[in-house]
Amino acid sequence: MTQPKIFISYRQADNRPFVLRIRDWLIQRYGRDNVFMDFDNLPPFVRFEDYIKEHIAKVDAVIMIVGDKWLEMLRQKEADEDRDFVRIELQTAMQQRKPVLPICINNAPFPARRDMPPDLKPLCDINAAILSDGRSFYDEIERTIHAMEQALHFTPPPPPPAQTYQPAHANTASNYHVSPTPPAVSREVLQDLLKRAREASTAQKYDESLILCNQILQFDPNYAEAYAQRAVNYYYTWKSNEAVEDCDRAIALNPVDNFSYNVRAWAYYQLGKYANAISDATISLGIKQSANTYWLRGIIYEADKRYQNAIDDFQRYIDLNGDSAAGSIADARKKITELQKKLK
Incomplete structure (x- = not known):
């Protein structure tokens, strides 16, 4: 087989x-x-x-x-x-x-x-x-x-040879070389590159952040956090399929990273794949209870017109004293009020 x-x-x-x-x-x-x-x-x-x-x-x-x-x-x-x-x-x-x-x-x-x-x-x-x-x-x-x-008498195929990998629909800046023996670069250098990539993304300099992520992955193609950060950049530039693909890789390398599940949930939400998005947010909550993830899942439930589920998640957000860029307690209460009207 x-x-x-x-x-x-x-x-x-x-x-x-x-x-x-x-x-x-x-x-x-x-x-x-x-x-x-x-x-x-x-x-x-x-x-x-x-x-x-x-x-x-x-x-x-x-x-x-x-x-x-x-x-x-x-x-x-x-x-x-x-x-x-x-x-x-x-x-x-x-x-x-x-x-x-x-x-x-x-x-x-x-x-x-x-x-x-x-x-x-x-x-x-x-x-x-x-x-x-x-x-x-x-x-x-x-x-x-x-x-x-x-x-099942199944023998896994051998790992593929070194190759140039490019996510579907990605631009040329997204290419990086997957090497079975990455160049010797210290962990500190990679962490510094990742820090700069995150700072660039926060400043909405997504192209700059992409380049930095690609540099990390040239040095270490198994750096899960770099895939996750690159997925964030893809998400904010509406390249949702690429974001999903990078999150797939990040999760394969670190299956307990709730951040990657959250990013993939946002990307699925962007694609209108609400069932997948809810599934990822639920997995993330199974790994770590987070007010922000309840906010995320509440947004998805609302888009999927599952209003009672959305109300429950916004209430959990409030109960956990969540307050972030994604939303505030006042915003959550406002959403609950609006959603309760839709249930009547």
């Missing part, structure tokens, strides 16, 4: 920001088109069950995310005689003989065989991987992905 296609089965009650974090790692490794989650890819006006069955037929494996609400929700849906789409996903995977790869997150235990319905008991024979949302995450996710690739 060129790249494995992965379906992520999860319960939305089970620490969704952490599931999104896992999804982002898989996307960075295998590509956005090879990782499926229902809220990412589900088109409008389709029967969920039919679409899921059709999509599972196209993937190579189903990752089963088990959080502390997994078994509780299974029992609740059985008691309510409600359709359990997670159960349908897993049933479909087994019927189609797709590998099911269970991952328990944040110390959640895998359900005991006695607690599983008969149709899901075979899953208890599979040793589950364990992922925790802490310092050990990096080692655990790498081990988990390696084990998954072994189970």
Whole structure:
């Protein structure tokens, strides 16, 4: 196989920001088109069950995310005689003989065989991987992905040779050379260049900031903060696709950098891709609670006409005593008043 296609089965009650974090790692490794989650890819006006069955037929494996609400929700849906789409996903995977790869997150235990319905008991024979949302995450996710690739008999391709990289639609000033052995430049020099790039951007000298970011990336193509700063410049010059691409690279290098998620959320907002923007802002909040990120997500919810969600986020902004260039407490209160009128 060129790249494995992965379906992520999860319960939305089970620490969704952490599931999104896992999804982002898989996307960075295998590509956005090879990782499926229902809220990412589900088109409008389709029967969920039919679409899921059709999509599972196209993937190579189903990752089963088990959080502390997994078994509780299974029992609740059985008691309510409600359709359990997670159960349908897993049933479909087994019927189609797709590998099911269970991952328990944040110390959640895998359900005991006695607690599983008969149709899901075979899953208890599979040793589950364990992922925790802490310092050990990096080692655990790498081990988990390696084990998954072994189970799928997939060998990752070798890294590409040195090449000149240029984001889509970028101008010639955006080129930089990706070298497997960057020139020896001290960290202090790179930090000074980044400081100057940020200062230039703050002064709205975006071309100057871009040049400085490109210089950093010539010296060190793995400098995540330089990609993030360059994305800021692209955002402010309405090059939203380039901003998204640079944030993708920054997040691949540092998946716990909430700043890159925020910049990508703003870029998606600029593109009108509100679902993606909300997803990134939510991941950012899962990494770090920030008044400014609540403001950001409130703005996106408002644009998406999800007014109650926007009100809730602007209220959280106020509760956290947020006050920034993006908005003030007075502005947040004004927005809440305006949005409450729209709900009437």
